[in-house]
Amino acid sequence: MKDFYQHAAPTRVIAGRDLLGSTGFEFVKEGAARVFLVTDEVVRGTGLVEKAEAGLADGGLETAGVFDEVPQDSSTDVVDRCAAAAKEAGADSFLAVGGGSVMDTAKVADAVFTHGGSAREQEGFFLMPRGADGMGRPLDIAPLGCIPTTAGTGSEASMAAVIKDPGAQVKIEIVDFPLFPRLAILDPETTRTLPPLVAAATGMDAMTHAIEGYVSTQWNPHQDARSLQALRLIRENLERAVETPDDEDARGNMLIAANLAITIELGSVHAMSHPVGAVFGVPHGVANAIHLPHVIRFNAAGAPDIADRYGDLADVLGVEAGPDAGDALAEHVTELVARLGLPTRLSEVGVPESGIPQLVEGAIGDGTTLLNPREAGEDEYAALYRRAL
């Protein structure tokens, strides 16, 4: 067995149809009473927030307020405003209804709401307040529930949040156990109005989590089980969900796949995609879809045991791998991305060749670089970006 690994999945997940009406029934079990809803204008326009509010009322909970000012790429000032609004409203809990940006905003706002300070001051790895002189159990934050409206990020079941600091022009990461939401509700109703290209891009994000989690240096049997089952669901449901948005089964299974796939043990695909998003505004799922095949080829060529793990993934996806599993899997991913209608090259999404040095700098400084199964330095990242161009 491995010398060490750690797996935590404390979020209570409920999945199924017509669950929004029981939001209150479920959230009261997590200690919520006066709930502060966090969302964005687009989601609010779909009527989902009203359904969640009705569900809260049906379970005897009050809606203390609604904050719908979360932008696509949330920032520290938005988080601070959100936390202050929750305080002003006399809330005792948070419910996020939205995609990754909304959920991450709610997580960090909850930390600020509970422990004080500012969003900027929350940055850090495992640094939230704890007992036993900082070495004991982390102190709880207010009850947090999430209703994801995209099937990709998996933030509803992770202990990480990423928020932009516009002043410093960087993205700050906050990682600690209290950020695991207490409740996640996966209901296909929430992705019914998702535009097909967004469904495709977020689905590729989920696929990337599953693949990178399986081959990361921190791979482990618990994550293996989650990654492999996530890929089975993605194989059967991603294209269906994109091509036929009224296919409720496909949409529901993609929500479950994204929830299963999430991990913070990622690799060079994410290391490359984070700066592409930060510098050129390329949506995260699109960037992952572009980088994934190139990183698969690079990693699989690194060592036979890495190639073997890609071979496992190829099997699950029904790819005839032959002697070169990495190449076959990479080709399969490229074809899938094209069928989904997503771009396959960085040049298609506005990334110029002159931007590569800055992107390389960002990729090397990304924490996920250390988790990639094959060591990647400046030269390797520059070559990967050029191949993806």
Next chain:
Amino acid sequence: MAYFKDADEVYAYIGRLFEELSEDEELAPKFRKANTIVQYQYRHPESQITVKLLDGEDGQVDFGETALKPEVVMTMDADTAHRFWLGDVNVTVALARGQMKAKGPVAKILKLVPLVKPVFPRYRTLLADAGRGDLLEAA
């Protein structure tokens, strides 16, 4: 029992290694590309090393109190730091287990991790030259 008996021992070995790296003509410019000030706060024994890694500026290593304002703060037992420099600690695992805690733009430090691997033998040599084979064996 902790490997180091007091803060002075931490500074004599781990601190000395930081000073050597700060003066290294080949490695120092690479480390300074991180363009940050990082402070290592150690427990058991309580000690603190602050390292200036600013692009285009001379290096600086302060033991204990400092006028430097750190951008990144790494907190860990001095034993963990010792084992790290011996090459026995996986940083990502140590962060995940809470053996190392990081405050601030951690990415700036993580990008240095691959650079320090060649330094591990130097730390062993430093300890051996100081007649501290016991610290090599203890880990």
